[in-house]
Amino acid sequence: MTLTEKVLARAAGRARVEAGENIWVKADILMTHDVCGPGTIGVFKREFGPNARVWDPKAIVIIPDHYIFTADSKSNRNVDILREFVKEQGIEYFYDVIDDPNGVWRFDPVKGMLRRQYGLRYAGVCHTALPEKGHTRPGEVLFGTDSHTCMAGAFNEFATGIGNTDAGFVMGTGRLLLKVPPTMHFYLEGRLQPGVMAKDVILHIIGEIGFDGATYRAMQFDGPGVAHLSMDDRMTIANMAIEAGAKNGIFPFDARTAEYVEARTRLNNTKRTYEPVEPDKDQKFIYELVVDLSRLEPLVACHPDPGRRKKAKELGHIRLDRAYIGSCTGGKASDFVEAARILRGRKVVIDTFGVPATPEVVRELQTTFWGCESIWDVLVNAGVQMTENASCAACLGGPVDTFGRINRPGIKCISATNRNFPGRMGDKESEVYLASPATVAASALTGRITDPREFL
Numbered sequence: 001m002t003l004t005e006k007v008l009a010r011a012a013g014r015a016r017v018e019a020g021e022n023i024w025v026k027a028d029i030l031m032t033h034d035v036c037g038p039g040t041i042g043v044f045k046r047e048f049g050p051n052a053r054v055w056d057p058k059a060i061v062i063i064p065d066h067y068i069f070t071a072d073s074k075s076n077r078n079v080d081i082l083r084e085f086v087k088e089q090g091i092e093y094f095y096d097v098i099d100d101p102n103g104v105w106r107f108d109p110v111k112g113m114l115r116r117q118y119g120l121r122y123a124g125v126c127h128t129a130l131p132e133k134g135h136t137r138p139g140e141v142l143f144g145t146d147s148h149t150c151m152a153g154a155f156n157e158f159a160t161g162i163g164n165t166d167a168g169f170v171m172g173t174g175r176l177l178l179k180v181p182p183t184m185h186f187y188l189e190g191r192l193q194p195g196v197m198a199k200d201v202i203l204h205i206i207g208e209i210g211f212d213g214a215t216y217r218a219m220q221f222d223g224p225g226v227a228h229l230s231m232d233d234r235m236t237i238a239n240m241a242i243e244a245g246a247k248n249g250i251f252p253f254d255a256r257t258a259e260y261v262e263a264r265t266r267l268n269n270t271k272r273t274y275e276p277v278e279p280d281k282d283q284k285f286i287y288e289l290v291v292d293l294s295r296l297e298p299l300v301a302c303h304p305d306p307g308r309r310k311k312a313k314e315l316g317h318i319r320l321d322r323a324y325i326g327s328c329t330g331g332k333a334s335d336f337v338e339a340a341r342i343l344r345g346r347k348v349v350i351d352t353f354g355v356p357a358t359p360e361v362v363r364e365l366q367t368t369f370w371g372c373e374s375i376w377d378v379l380v381n382a383g384v385q386m387t388e389n390a391s392c393a394a395c396l397g398g399p400v401d402t403f404g405r406i407n408r409p410g411i412k413c414i415s416a417t418n419r420n421f422p423g424r425m426g427d428k429e430s431e432v433y434l435a436s437p438a439t440v441a442a443s444a445l446t447g448r449i450t451d452p453r454e455f456l
């Protein structure tokens, strides 16, 4: 069996499963957020009754992150619905968004230093917050009402996005009927060269197979190249499995996975036990591709779909109006570090926005110093408009007052986010070019699509 089949067989209580079979699977975690949570709750109440209880209040994780930090009353009402439901059901993991994102300074016993607390529980973008808060564990099944839930496949688990109807059902029963997806195999070898990032790996792969090339398939990323990829890198790659239509993306378990998961579950006092899945010697794949990481170059997915891959160095003629670094895919600390390396001591020439994925990323950027400047200051001094309000922000447009949203037609934006269908970041007549944070940073310095190696 492939990694995906192994997790699913275990979750179905079976010795083996095969691609194409329909099986009942037990969920370990159900995640929902402000956009789909109210709908999911509605389905749950309609189908199970107004007084129904969720199947396990400790296994449901609720993270407002999309349409927040806005004056839009409907969006704010959505968060209120989540608050009421959490109280009613005694949901343990609710990372509420607070009114004052600047918080106060408190002593952090773990780090032994003063740190800024951004509110008690607010966690930022759900896909980045889930691992940070210790909710992603090898060998488990994670369902989420968001297509980028597949990001957690970086942690050797089966993670997939489901709709509100399915999620309402999982909420009541902890189970879901699933068709086992066939697995596509991506064998990674070699090592990324300077200026090339995990984003380029996944843009390369989607460019090879097309934005629907993995529809209802599992994408398994393994091979010796994985050892050189950080957990952040693996998250970026797994996150965009859905941009090729995949059901899920999955990585093998190794010492890096263990280190990350153990540290986060300990720190957050979440469940500490887990059982990873190992690949079998003989696995049945529906497709195979070898990717030599050392030969990849900085890439861009041109408007209007994530499969329109081109080399950054060949797109110097495309003039840009805006640059954006953020989201689950491109707003992790390592993403901003790579951008800062390029931007340090230089100035952007177009509107450039930076939205950290989580408050933890904000803290890391503000407390990590290069000489006497924090990484946060490097970015601000280069002219990047940074916000401390970690969230999805303009990645998917959002209400008109959303930070960084494209509110005018004709704007061309290069973005470290994950999706670029028409209207994705706001105005329907705008264009989004997807690239790594390094390529976004280099392009912000020149005002046209630029290969970051020009600045290394």
Ligand SMILES: CC(C)[C@H](C(=O)O)[C@@H](O)C(=O)O
Residues within 6 Å of the ligand: 035, 036, 066, 145, 146, 147, 148, 161, 396, 419
């Ligand atoms: C709002 C949500 C349903 C959506 C998704 O599922 O992906 C969003 O997160 C996105 O990135 O487009």
